[in-house]
Amino acid sequence: MTDWRRRWQRYRRQNRFLISVYLVLALLAAAGFALFSRLRGLPSEELTNRLLFFLLWWFDLTLIAVLLFILVRNSVKLLLERHQGILGSRFRTKLLLSYLVLILLPTALLSVLAAALLSQASASWFTAPVEEMSRTGTELAAEVRESTERDAQRAAATIARELAPLGSGEARTARLEQLHTLLGNDFTGLSVAGRPVVELADPRERRVQRLPPLELGQSRPTGVRSERSGGTVIVRAWQRLPDGAVVVVGDAVPDRQAELQRRLATTGAEYERLKLERPTMTATALLSFGALALLVAFAAMWLGLYLSRTFTAPLLALVATTNRVAAGETLEEVPIPAEDEVGLLVGSFNAMVRRLRSQEKELRATVGRLDAVLGAVRTGVLTLDAERHGAQGNPAAATLLGEPRLAVESVPLDDLAAAGLGRLVDVIRGARGLQRTSLTIHRGGTARALEVAVVPLGEEQRRTGWVVALEDMTQLVRAQRQAAWSEVARQIAHQIKNPLTPIRLAAERMARHVERGSGDLAEVVPQGCRSIVEHVLSMQEMVDAFSRYARLPATSRRPTRLAELVGQVVGLYDGVRPGIAVRCEDRLGEREVLLDPEQIRQVLSNLIDNAVEASSDGGEVVVTVRPEGAEVVVEIADQGRGLDVVDPDLLFQPFYSTKGRGSGIGLAVVQRIVTDHGGTVRLEPNQPRGARAVVRLPGGDA
């Protein structure tokens, strides 16, 4: 069974009751009207016309009522739907209005045009010439009949005049026969006292003789009467004689003439009947056409409603589904089947839904894995929206920051700042791009060293969010500190051990000389004391350097023209050592950098000192200051002996020196100052020879 057949059967089932009621009502109304008309004694032909007229009115009125009902019902329904903002009501309204305009307007125009044409055609049937012709024909037929009547009357009068003097008897009969033959009557008779006495008839026209006798009035002396008989018209005239006898003359109109007369008269009468019926015929035709037009309008309106419902149903289902999906409900397919382009759209949507479901499933799996990973890792991860209003993190972040709410919900940054994480919040809010920094937070009476990386998501102009990675460096820093202290202790021990040995040897030598009572005590003791004092002074110098390194003041940064600062420091080394040239290459210009000028001056002095010391005669120390991206780079390059260590980073350890003299604390101080400024410093070979110190400082706007 096809789908269309099923739909038709469903439609029939739904509308069977209404159609049945309508037909039964129509039949009952028609039967009632027929019965009522019958009771009024209408003839059958008029009853048929009245019944047809009634049925036409019935259909027209009911169709108009149904149309109005549908129009009003759907208009009210659409208005209510539009008022309530129900989806699709605007589209259906426009579609229905379009159908109404497209169908009702032409139908109304056609109806008016048809009415005008019918009226004109009806008028053209009853034009004056036609009416004149019809009337003339009728009059002609009447005139012919009247002429025949006059002839008959004249003949009867003539015979009566001839018979009057003769009295009753055979003479009168003979004269009657003569006159009958002479006048050529079809019938001539003589009645006395109402009884026929003589009847003379033409053998070819016995029809006249077979007619019943005339009912002759007593008061009228003469008269004439025409009667239909056997397809012709028979005219009988009578003339009363003075003695009371009556002469009757009859003539039958010839068949052919009678037929022509009949046709003329009948046509005229029929024309007059039609003329009287003309308004009824016009009204019937108009009502018939009106019924057809209403049927067309009804069908068009039904079709418009059906099509609007058919068109909008899958679209509305589609829109409703997309709205539900947009509102956050689960993805679902549109269940309404469609077979046209809308069907393709629905099919595409369903395919998209299936694909999205699959992707959503994969995404959920990925998110689940990511959650598991984030829950398992020891690195704290915070996620923030583009505006950085609130942060949500994994359990590690909640633990690191001491905020359990972070693992459950988004916590406003202001709350975090109020909870003592102000430095972290400042770092997060202050990041313009990828930023790495280290900071220490104090939570619950313990300090925690964090390595913080703020990573933006999306392009710079269209940030979609931020991710903050928190690495707990507390243990590592502690280990590094212990290692540093171990190294410091080792270096101190090494540095102390170096003078202690000569001190111990000097003391032992003096002791041996004292034990032996050597005579050169006066020489040995002062010599030994000088050696001891010299090495103690060396140890004092070492302790002072260590003290300076430990008491390095806090950084006080302010906007400074770095190129100008470098030029000042380089100027101090002009001619400090003969044969060594120190010059500055400024590629930075007037740009200011946020730094502590005194500490940076110390950094430059230490590095230039090393470069000058490492340079041989004729050498050149070039100090270059230049911008590089968001940083400012200061390079101090010499042409000396170069780096004689495998790992240049060892040179930055306190008390590490390859020069065999000095405290070995200079480069350590340099690294500490540069690091405190958020920069880096490294040593690398210079090309073609020598060494080069590269200092990178954050070169953001001052």
Next chain:
Amino acid sequence: MLACAVLLAAAMAPELEIVLSPAPARLAVQVSLSGELPAEWMDGLSAGAPVSVTYRMRLFRNRRWLWDQRLGGHELVVKAQRDPLTGVFTLSAELDGEILASGQTDGLNEAVHWVTHPPSADIRVPLRHEPLWLVGRAEFFTRYKLLVIPTKEASEWVTRAVPEAP
């Protein structure tokens, strides 16, 4: 001008006269028309078309507070048709579908007179104490307003009080 035309048409409309002759439970209604009959009606009669005049009679009971109650309705249909071949007018009068009288006449005037002065119609009257009214008019044919709305070409409604039976 339109008002004059309407007044003129109203003045030219035939007038119906009703004469009532009461009898116990019966009422003899004698109707008669005076004035010019509609031209179309006369033309149709002269030319041989079947024409008729329907005398519609309705009997009402007078009620004080409600509208008058209709007790019955009767139709006296008087038909006339001229045989254009013989010039004889065939006449008949039917009361509520039953033939009341019939006849033939040779002259147009006689035929018109027969139609405008039909035989007396004897109708049943229910026995009641309240005043009764007979309302009647003569209908000639149907016209159509706006081509499709039927209206009757008829005389004015005439109301007569039903007299007490002797």
